[in-house]
Amino acid sequence: xxxxxxxxxxxxxxxxxxxxxxxxxxxxxxxxxxxxxxxxxxxxxxxxxxxxxxxxxxxxxxxxxxxxxxxxxxxxxxxxxxxxxxxxxxxxxxxxxxxxxxxxxxxxxxxxxxxxxxxxxxxxxxxxxxxxxxxxxxxxxxxx
Amino acid sequence: xxxxxxxxxxxxxxxxxxxxxxxxxxxxxxxxxxxxxxxxxxxxxxxxxxxxxxxxxxxxxxxxxxxxxxxxxxxxxxxxxxxxxxxxxxxxxx
Numbered sequence: 001x002x003x004x005x006x007x008x009x010x011x012x013x014x015x016x017x018x019x020x021x022x023x024x025x026x027x028x029x030x031x032x033x034x035x036x037x038x039x040x041x042x043x044x045x046x047x048x049x050x051x052x053x054x055x056x057x058x059x060x061x062x063x064x065x066x067x068x069x070x071x072x073x074x075x076x077x078x079x080x081x082x083x084x085x086x087x088x089x090x091x092x093x094x095x096x097x098x099x100x101x102x103x104x105x106x107x108x109x110x111x112x113x114x115x116x117x118x119x120x121x122x123x124x125x126x127x128x129x130x131x132x133x134x135x136x137x138x139x140x141x142x143x144x
Numbered sequence: 145x146x147x148x149x150x151x152x153x154x155x156x157x158x159x160x161x162x163x164x165x166x167x168x169x170x171x172x173x174x175x176x177x178x179x180x181x182x183x184x185x186x187x188x189x190x191x192x193x194x195x196x197x198x199x200x201x202x203x204x205x206x207x208x209x210x211x212x213x214x215x216x217x218x219x220x221x222x223x224x225x226x227x228x229x230x231x232x233x234x235x236x237x238x
Binding site: 061063064066067068069071073075081085095096100113117119120123126127 | 150153155157181183188190203204205206208224225230231233235236
């Protein structure tokens with residue numbers, strides 16, 4: 001407690017620093033981006049990708065590491081799953097978030113794809129969205 | 145069931161296993177087809193996978209494509225139509 005009677009802590013995260021994981025550990029230690037929802041939300045805010053009202057789940061099954069799989073949008077568009085390889089670096093995380101956010105919009109508008117060609121069209125749209133957001137990120141932050 | 149497919153595919157792509165060796169999580173028959181569809185420059189795309197017997201499968205939304213993996217380019221609709229059937233897509237449950 002500070003002499004003026006006010007708490008010397010600024011926020012709840014400072015009081016409980018263990019809740020604020022900044023680095024991955026164990027089998028995940030080579031993944032550069034922290035695998036926490038807080039970090040993911042911060043990245044979304046920094047880059048301007050709106051995930052309000054959309055649940056994000058981090059699927060941390062070690063067997064997915066090295067698969068190259070990064071993300072998945074549920075067919076109702078209410079949940080986006082991030083796989084381990086989305087966390088290999090900042091660019092992969094932003095690209096995945098951008099890609100899946102576009103899928104959310106697509107399935108909300110049109111429902112889940114009904115055939116392989118629809119699925120391909122969705123994927124093509126999401127691929128383009130990645131480019132816009134990563135360009136924005138590079139322009140604003142210089143890619144750092 | 146979705147996660148059975150997911151882990152099956154993760155193991156297959158990491159170890160470069162042929163689809164013929166994979167057992168379908170749905171019908172337990174041997175023989176899964178999977179092929180990347182994506183951008184040959186960035187090596188990013190998506191991965192449909194389906195069982196040749198029961199025609200059920202999943203689609204991994206976004207995947208990095210390993211070097212030398214079989215792939216179709218995004219815009220090659222003829223090949224997509226020819227190779228990828230309209231399989232019954234399995235979705236994850238919440």
